[in-house]
Amino acid sequence: MTAHIPLAAGSTTPPCNVYDVALLDLDGVVYVGPDAVPGVPEALTAARAAGMRLGFVTNNAARTPEEVAEHLTALGVPAGATDVITSSQAAATVVATRWAPGAPVLPVGGPGVAAALRAAGLTVVERAEDGPVAVVQGFGPEVGWRHLAEAVVAVRRGARHVATNTDATIPSPRGLLPGNGAMVDVVSAITGQAPLVTGKPDPAMHAECVRRTGAQRPLVIGDRLDTDIEGARRAGADSLLVLTGVTDPAALLAAAPLHRPDLVAPDAAGLLVAHPPVLADGAGRRCGAWSVQAAEAEGVLALRADDAAADPADGDELDGLRALCVAHWTRHPEDGAPARVIATGHRAAEALRRWGLSPDE
Numbered sequence: 001m002t003a004h005i006p007l008a009a010g011s012t013t014p015p016c017n018v019y020d021v022a023l024l025d026l027d028g029v030v031y032v033g034p035d036a037v038p039g040v041p042e043a044l045t046a047a048r049a050a051g052m053r054l055g056f057v058t059n060n061a062a063r064t065p066e067e068v069a070e071h072l073t074a075l076g077v078p079a080g081a082t083d084v085i086t087s088s089q090a091a092a093t094v095v096a097t098r099w100a101p102g103a104p105v106l107p108v109g110g111p112g113v114a115a116a117l118r119a120a121g122l123t124v125v126e127r128a129e130d131g132p133v134a135v136v137q138g139f140g141p142e143v144g145w146r147h148l149a150e151a152v153v154a155v156r157r158g159a160r161h162v163a164t165n166t167d168a169t170i171p172s173p174r175g176l177l178p179g180n181g182a183m184v185d186v187v188s189a190i191t192g193q194a195p196l197v198t199g200k201p202d203p204a205m206h207a208e209c210v211r212r213t214g215a216q217r218p219l220v221i222g223d224r225l226d227t228d229i230e231g232a233r234r235a236g237a238d239s240l241l242v243l244t245g246v247t248d249p250a251a252l253l254a255a256a257p258l259h260r261p262d263l264v265a266p267d268a269a270g271l272l273v274a275h276p277p278v279l280a281d282g283a284g285r286r287c288g289a290w291s292v293q294a295a296e297a298e299g300v301l302a303l304r305a306d307d308a309a310a311d312p313a314d315g316d317e318l319d320g321l322r323a324l325c326v327a328h329w330t331r332h333p334e335d336g337a338p339a340r341v342i343a344t345g346h347r348a349a350e351a352l353r354r355w356g357l358s359p360d361e
Contacts, residue, residue: 005333006260008326010277015240015263015270016047021215022271023206023237026058026068028171028223028245029268031075035173037244041076043269052271054083055209057220059165059199059227061088061138061180062110085209087164087199088116091136094198095162096120099133106132106159108151108187109180110140113164128154137187137195138164139180148186155191165199167227171245200224201231210235221268223247225259238262240270249321249355253328256336260329266318276319278326285327290320290348292327300340301327305347317351 011018022044024030030040044054056079058068065084072079088109095105095117104125107113113136114124125132128150135151155161166181184195199205210218218237222228223245232239241247241261252264263275279286284293289306303320328339341357343349352358 005326005329006262007264007322007329008278009262010275010322011263012274012277014050014272014274015219016050016052016272019052019217019219019238021053021055021210021213021218022047023055023057023209023215023218023220023232024268025200025220025222025224025228025245026056026072027060029221029242030056030072030077032171032244033173034071036075036077037267040244040268043267043272044077047271050272053213053215054079055213055215055218056084057200057205057209058084059087059139059167059180060170061086061091061112061116061164061199062140063112064115065089065112067112082212085205085212086112086116087205088112088136088138089119090202090205090208091138091162091164091198092116092120092122093204094196095134095136096122098160103134104130104132106130106135106150106154107138108135108140108147108183109138109143109164113138113140126150128157128159131157132159134160134162135187136162136164137180137184139167139170139183143183148183151187152190155187155193161187161191161193161195163195163197163199165227166195166197167224169246171223176246200227201234203231203235206231206235206237210237219271221271225251225255225261229255229261230258232261233258240265240268242267242270244268250338250357252321253325253339253341253357254336255329257329257334259336260325264318264322264325276322278322285323285330287323287326288316288319290317290323292320292323295342297340297342300342302342302344303348303352304344305351317354320348320351321355
């Protein structure tokens with residue numbers, strides 16, 4: 001039996017008509033920093049009009065669900081607090097199930113961390129001397145040396161280190177910035193204790209969103225391979241990767257099996273359009289007007305665009321990336337590996353340059 005290769009089947013029907021609920025990551029998908037990704041609020045409005053429901057699943061622990069919902073609504077994506085699941089809530093649930101009600105916990109992060117702990121019936125403390133049973137560390141732009149030092153002391157005294165997530169970076173209008181994972185690494189390096197991680201890719205957050213929405217066929221939309229896409233796979237859901245956040249084409253090509261999405265789109269408007277399949281083309285692969293064949297050099301793939309396709313819509317560059325991914329992943333069904341690619345023709349060379357995949361880069 002032929003192994004399933006993600007992206008190969010595509011979706012001949014727009015995903016908003018195939019899946020009943022979209023489980024959307026936020027940073028890098030719906031917004032970057034305070035601003036919406038251009039066109040995404042309108043796309044999500046259209047998806048809702050087509051009958052798709054929306055849930056929001058974020059590893060960013062800084063804000064409460066109420067604050068996140070207010071931000072989404074202000075951006076033109078109406079949402080209530082119950083539509084939002086944060087990694088702070090996931091961490092608080094884990095701690096609450098391990099210790100007695102009212103157990104003391106030290107939060108390190110934005111207001112969302114402490115709020116989730118209180119909502120779970122735990123007691124929030126401020127110092128290691130208060131005897132916390134756990135330190136829950138989530139992202140917060142105000143986290144500094146004093147907070148990290150307090151966490152280190154508490155963990156050394158026996159508190160369990162719990163991380164809402166270990167995302168090393170977060171997208172911003174200025175480019176990638178340090179995420180919670182970078183701060184978690186500081187505490188772990190000094191204490192020598194690996195944290196208990198509760199956010200994505202652990203499937204609990206997506207499972208909770210499925211429970212709240214009653215989804216029968218959910219689709220996870222995210223920008224990170226190691227959290228959103230792996231989390232979808234572990235939750236048994238299909239996934240759509242968008243290229244508006246952390247992941248670039250080179251990282252997508254090199255993805256390990258657990259990190260390979262079922263669909264890929266420039267942004268969340270990919271919910272509204274069909275996704276072409278990637279078909280066998282002799283020993284290579286073809287998607288739309290783009291084809292991939294083995295080059296003469298061992299292990300190298302050659303990308304070619306059909307120059308006869310004058311209409312840009314007939315030669316969508318993303319089809320070339322889809323074909324490359326399927327061709328490369330077929331060669332590496334059990335492991336991830338960087339791809340070696342050359343271009344045949346000017347259009348293919350320009351595409352590789354834009355994707356950061358030119359041989360000389």
